[in-house]
Amino acid sequence: MSALRRVVHEVRSVEIGVATHYEQHQLVVGRDQVEGLFADPALAAVRAHVAVPGDRVRIIAPLDVVEPRSKGPGGGTFPGWVASVNRKRGGDTHVLRGAAVLAAGHLPRNQEGLIDMSGPAAQLSPFGRTNNVVIEFDRADGASWQEAEVAVRRGLLRLAVHLADAAVDAAPDAIEELAQPHRPGTPTGGLPRVGVITNLQTQGAFKDVFVYGRSMAGSLPTLFDPAEIEDGAVVSGQYGHPALRNPTYLHCNHPVIAELRARDGQDLRFAGVVLCPEPVEQGDKELVSTHAAWLCRAAGFDAAIVTKEGAGNADNDLMLKVDALEADGLTAVALYAEMSGADGTGPPLVAGPRRGAVVSTGNYDQRVKLPAVERALGGTRLGIADAEATSAVEVPTAAILSALSPLGAGRLTCRSEQQLGGVA
């Protein structure tokens, strides 16, 4: 297996222009080129906008978010969508760090969320801090929403590759070597081998995550090359719970993998990654959980961090894995968001593990007051607040994209505080 090098180009500003161009941390996105990349019978039109940190802009109904990445002209990233799954692995991947491309707009089954580029919500979403290229789209007459969704996803991935390609010849700001995980059976220096299990939502149309372009539904858990995750082998087509969503951007920048790498050789050995579906049937949930625990043991993990996507039944998937791991003698920690009501006094978990330990990524129901903004992208109304998209609103944290990131991208947690009487 070959190691991967991230060739990092830091993007500090982005604008729409005539032709795509990258120089001196400035990214120009060619308007006509964007249209070409999204050309598809299912789409009547697309419009590219820019939303950068500090802007008084609100992005309504965001869909997927992608970080520009390319392995050089010809792409090589996002295999199964815009690259062959059997291309050469490893090598160099150019990354436009600080930039993101995302789609926004009405899509049935997309649970409406938002991103604010300033104010308190900008602190809560990872995409309130990136320089964003926002794509609005119109579905073509006669096209189904499912066709439009596939066209938008493919267009976003093409755009991500196209933008990163513009930086291939620029001098990088950093080169980051990403070693393969520690091999089982090799000396650990007395350090524990810690890996990660990442559950992917697999519930069919608009509720699916793709591995090499195909749904993981029906699959058993598998050990997976983290270099391939960096290169976009995991792509989101999942539009449930905005705050509990794992966009493609966060899979490529998987926070738990990053933290494990950062500690590798210091106080642990990064043992590897297991990808696992979230089945819809209880017997299958139990099967994949038992199998995942077995796989971790067979791969020599001493401990695993378990992540999910979604809520409700996804919590059951987490619980079953933590319990299976701990019953097998492995140490397990899961990342959960809490659902303790607007005042925080309700029970935090519907289905928590019986053993192990849990990290809290914040309270789904906690209200956040958002100030009015100057302009909105993706829509003119904010349905959840029944208000003009630009007006001052109060929303649950649940509505802010990836604010409760199940992959651990956020800095929210909850602490128990005693208080008297009503706080509602």
Add this chain to the structure above:
Amino acid sequence: MRIVHYVNQFSAGLGGEDAAGIGPRVLEGAVGPGRLLAQLLGDEHQIVATIVCGDDYAASNTAAADELLGLARNAGAELLVTGPAFGSGRYGLACARLVAAADAAGLPALATMHPDNPGIADAGAAPVVAAGATTREMRPTLQRVAAAIAKLATGAALTAADGRVAKAARIGRLVEHRAAHRAVELVLRRLGGDRESTEIPVGGFDAVDPAAPVDKAASAIVALVTEGAVVPIGNPDRLESARATRWLRYQIDGMDTLASGVWESVAGGFATTAANADPNRLLPLDAARTLEREGAIGRLHGEFMVTVGNGTSVAAARRFGIEWAAELRKAGVQAAILTAT
């Protein structure tokens, strides 16, 4: 001070579940647990009247709190005390709503129930004094209540020292490190032998007292209920697709099936393609109707209740459960089939 005391049908000695449907009535002086409370209060405060209402009536009727408050005022209440409801959900909900209404209207009031009573959240800003879990703890509970009344009568606010339930609220905070970093820290602590650390307590289970079985389903009234968000197409009553704050009911009398194109699911948490192609996949009306016709079900209740489970807080879901139970009992329903997604 003139005190009016609220109790349920059981505490007042009017009957058990058979009397849970009775409407509000006013009794003179102290009744049931009020007698012991009156003793403990001494001469300074008098229980001038006791208001009684059946649990089902009080919990299923959102206007009941205002009705009961009106009766308390007519009885000359200067202070209102409700309970102890101990762990009883419907009773707790009634007590909580009544003190919330009194508090909002400026009448000093306190409720007493176990801190885990699912109705407690409805007390809002009104004080709740902790009761034990069961009636076995009546005396110590009423001792706390009597002391709390004496303090409240002076105009002072109750605190945790008075037995006021201090809600442990879990408040969201931004902290220095992201969750992924904290997860690695937590794993390393656990590997180092610390088996206690966790950001959310683990291992909690809900325990529910089982209801007695029905004698024969063939002679029972059976209801269908669901959290699958099945509504008439177009969602005319605007049921939420996530984070429900309410529930709805729809008539199914005379209906043999939930037809596609007539009913739909607005649930946001799962793919609804299959359910919308045949809504009986979410609420099994066609099969239940057949079984009713064949005599396996005595009678199918004439309406179903529906909410959405997707992202709904446990506290809200518990309240819906209490209200559904009260509604169904009031209608004479003996069993319910809840389809859950």
Add this chain to the structure above:
Amino acid sequence: MTIAEQVGALRIVPGRGIPYPSGDPNLPLPAEQAWRRQLVQRALDAVATAVERPTIFEVDVAARADA
């Protein structure tokens, strides 16, 4: 352990998937209707049975195979 057991539901009849608790879109219509009838029938058995703790009432495995 299922969510239903964990939240303390006392009488539980397992369905075949979250999006269709009382159906199975993978079956032809008559077979699905038979399956739904079995689920409801099993629920009726459950409400007529005394339980002390969360109890699962599977539709008979043989019946499932036939469905």
